Amino acid sequence: MTDRDVARLFDPRVLLGExxxxxxxxxxxxxxxxxxxxxxxxxxxxxxxxxxxxxTWLVIAAVTLGPIALGAAxxxxxxxxxxxxxxxxxxxxTGLFRNRLTSATVALAIGLxxxxxxxxxxxxxxxxxxxxxxxxxxxxxxxxxxxGFIQRTALATLAYGLFGSGLAHLAFFANNYDYxxxxxxxxxxxxxxxxxxxxxxxxxxxxxFVPRTSPNKTLGGAVGAVVLTSATAMPLAMWVxxxxxxxxxxxxxxxxxxISVLGQCGDLLLSSVKRDLGLKDLGTLLPxxxxxxDRCDSLVLVAPAVFHYIGYLHGIGGDETQRLFSAGLF
Amino acid sequence: xxxWTFQPASDLDESVTRRLGSVRREPGLFGWAVxxxxxxxxxxxxxxxxxxxxxxxxxxxDDPPAIIVANxxxxxxxxxxxxxxxxxxxxxxxxxxxxxxxFRTTFRSACxxxxxxxxxxxRGKAVRQALADLRRRMENGHCLLIVFPEGxxxxxxxxxxxxCGVGMLVAGLSVPIVPAxxxxxxxxxxxxxxCPRPAKLEVRFGPTLDFAExxxxxxxxxxxxxxxxxxxxxxxxAVN
Numbered sequence: 001m002t003d004r005d006v007a008r009l010f011d012p013r014v015l016l017g018e019x020x021x022x023x024x025x026x027x028x029x030x031x032x033x034x035x036x037x038x039x040x041x042x043x044x045x046x047x048x049x050x051x052x053x054x055x056t057w058l059v060i061a062a063v064t065l066g067p068i069a070l071g072a073a074x075x076x077x078x079x080x081x082x083x084x085x086x087x088x089x090x091x092x093x094t095g096l097f098r099n100r101l102t103s104a105t106v107a108l109a110i111g112l113x114x115x116x117x118x119x120x121x122x123x124x125x126x127x128x129x130x131x132x133x134x135x136x137x138x139x140x141x142x143x144x145x146x147x148g149f150i151q152r153t154a155l156a157t158l159a160y161g162l163f164g165s166g167l168a169h170l171a172f173f174a175n176n177y178d179y180x181x182x183x184x185x186x187x188x189x190x191x192x193x194x195x196x197x198x199x200x201x202x203x204x205x206x207x208x209f210v211p212r213t214s215p216n217k218t219l220g221g222a223v224g225a226v227v228l229t230s231a232t233a234m235p236l237a238m239w240v241x242x243x244x245x246x247x248x249x250x251x252x253x254x255x256x257x258x259i260s261v262l263g264q265c266g267d268l269l270l271s272s273v274k275r276d277l278g279l280k281d282l283g284t285l286l287p288x289x290x291x292x293x294d295r296c297d298s299l300v301l302v303a304p305a306v307f308h309y310i311g312y313l314h315g316i317g318g319d320e321t322q323r324l325f326s327a328g329l330f
Numbered sequence: 331x332x333x334w335t336f337q338p339a340s341d342l343d344e345s346v347t348r349r350l351g352s353v354r355r356e357p358g359l360f361g362w363a364v365x366x367x368x369x370x371x372x373x374x375x376x377x378x379x380x381x382x383x384x385x386x387x388x389x390x391x392d393d394p395p396a397i398i399v400a401n402x403x404x405x406x407x408x409x410x411x412x413x414x415x416x417x418x419x420x421x422x423x424x425x426x427x428x429x430x431x432x433f434r435t436t437f438r439s440a441c442x443x444x445x446x447x448x449x450x451x452x453r454g455k456a457v458r459q460a461l462a463d464l465r466r467r468m469e470n471g472h473c474l475l476i477v478f479p480e481g482x483x484x485x486x487x488x489x490x491x492x493x494c495g496v497g498m499l500v501a502g503l504s505v506p507i508v509p510a511x512x513x514x515x516x517x518x519x520x521x522x523x524x525c526p527r528p529a530k531l532e533v534r535f536g537p538t539l540d541f542a543e544x545x546x547x548x549x550x551x552x553x554x555x556x557x558x559x560x561x562x563x564x565x566x567x568a569v570n
Contacts, residue, residue, distance in 0.1 A: 088358055095337040098472065103359050277336050284345045 005321050008177050009073040009118075020240055021180040025065060028188055032061055056286050060295065068183050072174035073118065075183065079171040080114035082296065086163040089283040089291045093273070096159065099152045105132075105139040106156050110164035117171040121323045125172065129165050133157050162269075162300045169307035170299065175317025185240045186306060189233035189256065190298050193225055193263040196232075200224025214271040222264055229260035245313045255306060262305050263298035270297035340470065350439040351429070351450050353463040356472065357443075365447045366421045369412050373420065376413035379528055380406075380518060384414040386535035386565075391506050394422045394474040398508045398535075399496060399558045401566070402478035403487050403516035406526060408446065410512050411476050414533035425476040426451040429460075449475075461498045468505050479558060487516035489566060492559040497544075497551025504542035509558060510535050511565035534565045 007014050015021055035057070039050045067078035087106060091097035109132035116125035140153040173179050173186070201221025209217040233256035234249070241247035246255065270293055274282060283291025310316060341354040349355050357365060376382040390396070396419075400411055408425035415423055427433070429450035432442040442448040452460040467473055479496035480489070500507055511534045518529035539561060544550040 092339040092342055092356075092358060093336075095339070097339065097356075097358050098337075100359060100362060107359060277338055279338060279342070284343065 001324060002321060004177070005324060008071065008174075008179075008320065010071045012070045014071070015069050015180060018178065018180055021069075021178075021184060024181055024184045024188065024236075024240070025069065028061065028065060028184065032057060052287050060286070064187060065184065068180055072179060075174040075179070076114060076118045076171040079167060080111070080117075082292070083110050083114065083163045083167040085285070085292050086167065086296055086300075087159050089285070089293050090159050090163065090273075093277055093279060093282045093291075094155050096152060096155045099140070099143075099156075101139045101143060102136060102152050102156045105135050106160050106164065109135060109160050110168075113164050113168040114171055115325075117168050117175070119323055119325050120175045120317045120320055121326055122172075122317065124326070125168070129161075132160050132164065136160060166300045166304050167296075170303040172307060173316060175320055177320060181240045182310075185233070185236055186259070186302070187299075189229060189236065189259045190263050190302050192232055193229040193260045194267070194298055196228040196260075197221050197225035197264055197267075200228060210268060213268055213275055217264075217268070225264060226257060226260040229263075230256040232256075233259055246310055251309075251313060255309060258305055258309065259302050262301040266298045266301040269301070270294070337470075340467065347436050347439075350436065350443040351433040353449050353460060353467060355443060355449065357447070361444055361447075362421065364444050368445045369420045369423070369447070370417075372409040373413035376410055376531060379526070380410075380514070380531040382410065382413055382531045382533065384533050384535075387414075387416065389508055389535045389537050390415065390419060391508075391538070392418075394419065395468050395471045396506045396508055396538075397468065397475045397477055397500060398510050399477050399479055399492075399562060400510040400512055401484070401489050401562055402480050402482070403484045403512070404519045404521070405483075406515045406519045406531070407478065407483075407512050408448075408476055410515055410531050410533055411510060414510075414535075415474075419474055422472070423447065423474045423476060424449045426464075426478070428453065429456075457495060458498070461495060464499055465503065468499075468503055479555065483521045484516070485521055487520070489559070489563055492555040492562075494548075494551040494555050496558055497541075497554035498546075500541050501544045501550040501554050502542065502546040504540070506538040507541065507558065508535055508538050509561035509565060511562055513566070536561050536565045 032054075035054055036051075039047055039054075042050055063078065067074035084107060087110060088097070091103055091106075097103050109128065113125065113128050113132070116122075116128055136156045137153050140149050140156070170183070170186075173183050176182065197217075198221070201216060201218045201224070204218070204220030204224050206218045206220030208215065209219050209222055230253060234252045237252035237255050238247050238249060241252065245251065270282070274280070281290030282293045285292050286295055307316065339356045339358075341349045341352050341356055344352050344354070398411055400407060408427075412420055412423050412425070424447050427442055427446070427448035427450065429452045432448055433439045433450045439450075442450075449464070450460070451457075464475070468475065477496060477499070479492035481493045481495070484490050512531065513534070514529050514531040517527065518531060519526040539557060541550075541554050541557075544554055
């Protein structure tokens with residue numbers, strides 16, 4: 001492991017040499033600080049809920065931005081914990097957690113995928129998807145209970161795809177030396193997109209988009225979110241990726257539209273899961289928001305899509321040491 | 331093709347801390363793994379230190395749900411019953427523990443819930459609601475419950491009268507009830523003592539009882555309590 005690897009993984013002082021990251025962090029903190037001003041114009045009946053949501057946002061910001069600032073190891077570890085907690089929530093909501101062998105296999109597959117991420121071992125990272133699906137299917141066979149085999153295997157595969165392989169793309173970004181600005185941009189843009197969709201939906205309204213899946217979503221909200229997110233995330237992307245191919249205005253626009261559209265699709269995807277289960281929230285971990293998945297649903301599709309787009313343009317983790325930990329094993 | 335059915339965790343709407351002290355608690359992978367470890371450790375301790383022997387295992391069902399009713403003379407009782415179960419049932423076993431003692435603080439709740447897989451038994455006015463919650467849990471399956479119907483540990487080691495609560499829990503339920511007698515626990519760790527002596531323990535299981543047809547009202551509750559008492563008492567006579 002080179003000094004550069006150690007610095008990327010463990011040294012938070014690298015942050016001080018990244019003015020873009022410092023500005024982004026400052027902006028995110030400032031946004032959180034001034035958010036309560038908006039509560040002044042909200043109806044009084046909504047205020048207790050808004051304050052509760054805001055307090056939860058402070059915790060979310062601390063546990064997401066904190067590890068990103070600390071280093072790549074903390075970042076990857078925290079996304080791994082997020083993936084496992086999201087899986088736990090999904091498994092408890094669907095009842096998959098009662099199939100312990102299948103559940104343990106998914107948890108192991110998620111752990112291995114994040115190991116591949118911290119190892120910067122992309123070939124293994126890619127190979128783990130088919131290998132994990134095979135292992136999950138086998139775990140469904142071993143208890144010798146063919147009843148419900150398809151259901152538990154399909155649920156487990158979906159869960160691994162979304163919260164293991166999908167979210168691990170977020171962690172793999174940390175294999176770039178200058179990952180901090182990129183990740184903060186991605187997270188801020190995704191969360192802003194949620195807020196824009198909610199606000200535009202309330203202000204513009206219009207025809208119900210998918211009333212049976214998510215009764216509050218309107219076409220006005222969806223289009224408004226795309227416009228507002230593009231207007232915000234695109235210039236930010238041009239600044240964050242300045243000097244690289246992704247910094248071109250058209251690539252920045254594609255990335256911003258991608259975040260908005262896929263963010264809303266992820267939201268709808270988890271809404272469909274909730275409607276099918278007949279549940280309002282998938283958990284209780286985040287007061288005012290519901291479960292962890294109610295907050296992270298937008299990320300599950302955005303992370304792999306943005307990863308592969310940026311990866312196509314200029315690669316991710318290619319300049320850093322590959323197989324950091326596994327190279328010495330054999 | 332049949333419609334798929336999903337069964338979300340019954341404690342899904344409860345916060346993490348409330349879940350620890352909830353009758354509806356369903357352990358996830360982590361809680362289950364910790365309980366499997368502690369139950370195996372307890373089984374090892376029981377077999378090595380107390381030379382635990384088991385009789386009548388053939389009366390135990392292959393899968394949950396089931397309720398085991400046993401005499402109660404010692405803090406070792408729940409661990410002795412758990413250790414006497416086959417491994418596949420041991421991991422699914424919950425024992426009822428006094429809410430006002432084992433679930434008084436979050437820390438105690440976490441220890442009781444994760445390490446010994448206890449479910450809270452409320453006393454006083456809350457007992458009816460607690461029993462109703464437990465009945466619902468048994469109806470949904472996924473649970474092997476260890477119950478001590480005397481309500482508290484016997485100070486003398488003799489079997490005390492069974493409370494009607496056991497009847498409120500099982501009358502009208504089509505869940506097998508397995509009577510059990512724990513022999514030697516009072517010699518090993520009677521109430522008031524802190525350190526267990528290496529006394530020999532034996533757990534005897536009896537033929538299952540069925541109260542599916544018993545009416546779920548006062549007469550039925552008393553009938554259940556009496557039948558369970560007789561069944562457990564008969565097991566004590568098996569040696570004495």
